[in-house]
Amino acid sequence: MAEYAKPRGTADILPDDALEWQFVEKTAQQLFESYQYREIRTPIFEHTEIFERGVGDTTDIVTREMYTFTDRGGRSVTLRPEGTAGVARAFVENRLYGGPLPAKLYYNGPMFRYETPQAGRYRQFYHYGVEVIGTDDPRSDAEVIEVADRLLRTMGIESFGLELNSVGCPVCRADHKVRLLEHLEPVRQDLCTDCQERFEKNPLRILDCKKDGNNPTVLSAPTITDSLCDSCAGHFAAVKMYLDAMAIPYQVVKTMVRGLDYYTQTAFEFVESSIGAQSTILGGGRYNGLIRMLGGPDLPGIGFAGGIERLLLARAAHGLKSAPQNHPDAYVIALGEAAREASVRVLYALRQAGISADADYSGHGLKAQLKAADRVGATFALLIGDDEVKSGTVAVRNMATKEQTSVNETAVVATIAEHTGRQG
RNA sequence: GUGGGCGUGGCGAAGUGGUUAACGCACCGGAUUGUGGCUCCGGCACUCGUGGGUUCGAUCCCCAUCGCUCACCCCA
CATH class of the missing domain: 3.30.930.10 (Bira Bifunctional Protein; Domain 2)
Incomplete structure (x- = not known):
């Protein structure tokens, strides 16, 4: 609670x-x-x-x-x-x-x-x-x-x-109000308590009162519309x-x-x-x-x-829905301490280029992070682990096709931009 | 202001006056080492809104209170 x-x-x-x-x-x-x-x-x-x-x-x-x-x-x-x-x-x-x-x-x-x-x-x-x-x-x-x-x-x-x-x-309304009250005066005592109050305050409302709307006298009352x-x-x-x-x-x-x-x-x-x-x-x-x-x-x-x-x-x-939320083009996954710095560099470069990107800060294992990438609907997962750090590369995984290629870190932005056509 | 319905874990939702309060979803972990969406296994409730009362005993009974919700009035 x-x-x-x-x-x-x-x-x-x-x-x-x-x-x-x-x-x-x-x-x-x-x-x-x-x-x-x-x-x-x-x-x-x-x-x-x-x-x-x-x-x-x-x-x-x-x-x-x-x-x-x-x-x-x-x-x-x-x-x-x-x-x-x-x-x-x-x-x-x-x-x-x-x-x-x-x-x-x-x-x-x-x-x-x-x-x-x-x-x-x-x-x-x-x-x-x-x-x-x-x-x-x-x-x-x-x-x-x-x-x-x-x-x-x-x-x-x-x-x-x-x-x-x-x-x-104001002119025709005042005129109408006088005639309306004259018309309703004989049945004033028969109206509901709400309408008794409306009598002075807002007599027009009496005409569409749910309780008194069927009263014959009310029904025959002059409407403002007919009294313009x-x-x-x-x-x-x-x-x-x-x-x-x-x-x-x-x-x-x-x-x-x-x-x-x-x-x-x-x-x-x-x-x-x-x-x-x-x-x-x-x-x-x-x-x-x-x-x-x-x-x-x-x-x-x-x-x-x-x-x-x-x-x-x-x-x-009516079951109408606007467009669903936008998904990231790239989702950066870092495995192990050594990969964290590189992951920050890559994420920054992607965003600098106008690419919609996000990163996983959970520190979880690869499996969990890929699951997260899937959940946010990322187009690409970018994997950086010990091997990638050593070779200065990034594993670029297409989440839909599961194709995975090793790309030099300096070429990551161009690779993603090419595939998504979204470079800024 | 008035009246009806409801208030169980993050969400949805069973349930009974009495040992350990179903289930589904979600979440977390696992099913061979760094690989997702399916499947399987496991984990996940310090007050069953709150405070009183009845009772040997209440989440289930009564009272009060708070909140949510629908309706009246009126309005968008």
Whole structure:
């Protein structure tokens, strides 16, 4: 039993798993850059008010899920629970609005939320995401959704569904809220305790409550989607038109609400049923008031974030694996004291030449060392014993064919390079 | 925060109220001298998560506690 264990909800990404992570991170980076997004890296912690204001101080994230602490200077800081607020802060603080707009940014990194862990949910988890700040053209909504769609497909995920909705702007949302509450007031007492609370805080959620979702009055309640102002309705129609133009399938889900206050108009989720109850593999939407709320100009924005762990779960569920680990071209085996110095020389020369090489430091017998060479998948085993030391040679053994030749030490690098074609 | 399942050697996994707790994998060593992947032989458990309790006696029974895991809520 290990005496020390990692904190709840965190994970060690071990070398075998890291191969998959590298694949996902590299693939995402290449894709984003081909769409002309540029990377931005922001701090992993921010002043707490960034999230309180940006994400919204009534949201679950802010009210019960943040890792917040007071630093030695007495400031309240918080480990970022999501990426957009920090990017927005950086956009404003560094006056990126003075540059070409829209700014197209992408990021990748750890996020933190104090939640009870379960499949696809962790306290430290990783997001990749993009933000387009400075345009509210519905073509940018469609582009962001298309990037997300392409990303998942590039990762080998094909079985997801795209759920789409518009949650309106502050104007139509306020208008809708009044009508919704009027509609629900008569049955208010009949709703579940969760929904009683949602009544004031977030009435939109009542519409897709699992318990009350079948209540006739709830079912007949006006949805935000059907209550959009002309401007928002037009925007939503245009987004759908552009998605159709790219033949991206989607399903309008009128009850879908996203959990962060900054969302306006377009909201979307990519859902993958193979990864457990937490089936949202990627989510995003438009946030037209956020930049201004954080002290910047009144610029609109849209973006998405996806969870790497959930993507990996989906890949695993579909049996997808990236390339296996690389094996050394040469594995140096020394037998006896006298051979050790020569083995160091040979290993150094190989690496100097850019050849992937490793050596056995076990001091075990030849048999065990050859076994080790086999285990790491070495192409060649280089044997150095008393005989080789005396003659200044190295026995070069092809592990696959078992052919073994004696090569002068000075010619070892050339011999290996020739056979592997990997000389640097 | 709430509920279900689980916690046996590095990993996977049996098991019983009572002398030495299966097995598989991995690992280490050996099967003629300096030669691998197969086979054979051998080796490898100071607390059966932790702390109490019941009992003549508990890894198996009870309580507590910690941890893991799945689900609710919500989200990526």
